[in-house]
Amino acid sequence: MTFTSHDQFIHGLAADLKPVKRLQRPLLRAVTWLGVVAAIAVALAAFADVNAMWQRITAAPDLWLAVIGSTGTAILAAIAAFELSLPDAPRTWALLPLPVAILWIAASGLGCLRTWIAPQTHVATLGEARDCLIFIVALSVPLSALLIVMLRRAFPLYLGLTAAVGGLAVAAAAATLLNFFHPYDAAATDLAVHVVAVAIVIAVNSALAARVFRTTSRPGDVTTGRIGTN
């Protein structure tokens, strides 16, 4: 046992005190992360056929609804993740992106019927769908890294929930940016690959980010007496 009383422990903490820069409000921090996503979108737009993308998306209601859903999910999930990263944030912030996420899933689900409704449409082959998966997963790596670093500066106590909502923001942002290089109409195979890609991103984020947060957020295991009071 190291400490003889709370006084000694407090004295140790005070001796360790260094000035800290107060964190910005969660909304501002979310806007910063979304700004990076927007900058990537602008950079990608320079290499993409934006007119063709626009015509493709506006041609079918399910496609533009899905884009609105994924964009909204990215924005609201990012805000929710930054709110959840505060130690006193209520868990209900996790519900914020749910309505738009449902819109995203529902509108994307309509695409499953496309080959039946419009047989002449160009749907992605398995190889093309694999490219979508690689794009979403690859783009998620830098976005996740930035988000985890930014979230880690706060002090989440709901580690898994914060990580999962952050993963949803990353996956939704990557899926939105995929539209720049997605010259096919959504179909069942394509959507299945998207679902797998989004699930991979959320799962990896949840596992990895929660582990990163744990290194900062968990105090000493006091029940084992590592920091004792006797």
Place this chain on the structure above:
Amino acid sequence: MAEKKLMTPRVQSNVMALSRRGWLLPPQFPVMATGNGRVGKLRMVKAEPRNRSADDLRRSAQMAAAQAGDRAAYEALLQECVPLIKVIAGRQGVPSGHIDDVVQDVLLTIHRARQTYDPARSFGGWLRIITERRAIDLLRRVGRQSAREIHAPLAFESHADENADPARLGRDAAASNRMQTALAMLPERQREAVELLVLQEQSLADAAIVARRSKGALKVNLHRALKALRGMFAEKD
């Protein structure tokens, strides 16, 4: 006298700043007077800043001073938090034997999350939520432990050690004596590094807090201590 000790110059200026912003006003009724004797329409006032007690404002100011590096204000604030944490943890149903664990968990959380505190918000509310969550964490940990383990001191004491070897016990005691002698020969800072990091298995961050040294300095002390110990044992062997 105690009040004077709690108010360092930086805290006093923080309290005055909060007061200038109107957060030191007494709690107000949501119906606001319009100024000419008439009562205007219902207007929701920001409940949190306007309803804060003087104590809460002082603690907010102390925390703001701590964020700026004021150790005296920080220490006074943490001392003041201890009884509050005990009350909140007790209300959460934490057994009395574990209350001190929650206190240390919360103090450590405050320390590591101090950059997230916004002085515009109630310090009491912030502390209460963190304490409740840490209390729940502890109750879960204790629950998990008690589900896996049973308390059977007699069975533990009477369980025969299959690997028991009286000769080995003697060798272990001799090795332990040699180690203690070697440790006693180390300079104080190096010995402390070995005790905290190796013998007590504390993390570098916790050990740095206890030793009141930087992590880097502690690592250097440990490295030198291990080198010296290796040298001592190599000479004896």
